[in-house]
Amino acid sequence: MSRVNTVLGPVPAEELGVVAVHEHVGYGMPGSELDTRWWKTPEQRYEETVPKLRTFHEYGGGTFVDATGICNGRDVDYYKSLSAKTGVHIVACTGFVGGDTALPFFARASVDYLFRQFVHEITVGIAGTGARAGVIKVGVSRGGRMTDLDKRIYRAAARAALSTGVPILTHLAIDAENAVDIFEQEGLPLDRVLFGHVDDGVNAGKTRDTWIIEQGGRLGFDTFGYETELEDPPFWARPRKERLDHFLRFVKGGHADKVLASADANCSPLGWPGVKGHTVNYIFEVLIPDLRDNGVDEATITKLFVDNPADFLTIRS
Known part of the structure; x- marks a missing residue:
């Protein structure tokens, strides 16, 4: 049976339901938890987060993929509590948002160590919690080109994906x-990689989205709701x-099986104010109605938010 690692244990991929494939319970840069300007008590974080996840579940959301990664505020015991309280499956990730968010201890690490x-x-x-990561996060550091550390992280991630069967989210x-070159050198099939943020307002024009699909990769349109x-x-x-x-253009252009969508929202951001009013529930409140208004049928909507994420997140032996 296909399975996916969640913070409360493996679940069959068929039980994930509607998936928000790139989200954050709380994201911050290293050290943000020490910044008194934005510091939040656990009670404040719960007050901000639980209603959003409960609403997500009431709308029909089944699974929330937390793409926070090492050094950026990942708190797996907290995720376990949230999942138990709200009924939402939460998938945690290993890996890094980018080499520039890795603390020096990891920045000096070899590919084998990573x-x-x-x-x-x-x-x-993860960190003695017993909760297993279900996806590997990698990223390009600020500046738009991979650093040497980024390349080591990507290579280590490719080897880990091959060894364990979990996918990679960028x-x-x-x-x-550079990413495709590393993954191909390591023998990782590119359908195990979701190339994220192809739709953001800074980099969309620089991203070779069609080329990525032609190579066999998947595209993450996952900044929905961050609007001018x-x-x-x-x-x-x-x-x-x-x-x-x-x-x-991709959904109607024959690539509906290769694209996934999400909102990249923070339930309770760490060390910064976040974006007021933007939550994971944009998916249900705005995006899915927009798709219907533009002639996308229910079978395709199910493919985008249920079938594609389940296939992507399934651990491959």
């Missing part, structure tokens, strides 16, 4: 040529219609 770190978190558990899809129409939009915002049209 590989063993990732494999341990996938097969044994932060940004820019510099995809917001009262105080973030720098990576994009006009709502422009992003939707970008997504629809």
Whole structure:
């Protein structure tokens, strides 16, 4: 039977339901938990987070993939509690958002050391919690080109994905040529990689999205809701219609089986204010109605939010 690692244990992929494939319970840069300006008590974090996840579950959401990674506020015991309270499956990740978010201890690590770190978190558990990671996070550091550390992380992730069967999710899809080269050198099938943030307002024009699909990769349109129409939009915002049209070009252009969507929202951001009003529930409140209004049928919507994520997250032996 197909299975996916969640923080409360493996579950059959068929039970994931609607999946938000790239989200954050709480994301922050290393040390953000020490910043008194944005510091939050556990009670405050629960107050912000539980209603969002409960609403997600009430809408029909089944699984929330937390793409936070090592050094950026990952708290797996907290995730376990949230999952038990809300009924939402939570998938935690190993890996890093990017080499520039890795603390010096990891920044000096070899490919083999990083590989063993990732494999341990996938097969044994994260930080003594017993909860196993279900996806590996990798990313391109600020500047838009992979650093040497990024390349070591990507290579270690490819080896860990092959060893354990879990997939890889990337932060940004820019510099995809280097990524694809590493994955192909390591023998990792590219359908095990979701190239994320192809739709963000900063990098969409620089991302070789069609080329990635031609190589066999998957595309993550996962910054839905970060719109220039917001009262105080973030720098990576994009006009709502422009992003939707970008997504629809692939959905209606014969690639519906290769694309996934999410909101990349923070339930309770760490060390920064977050984006007011933006939550994972944008998927149900805006995105899915927009897709229906633009002629996307229910079978395709199910493929995008149920079938594709289940296939992607399934552990491959």
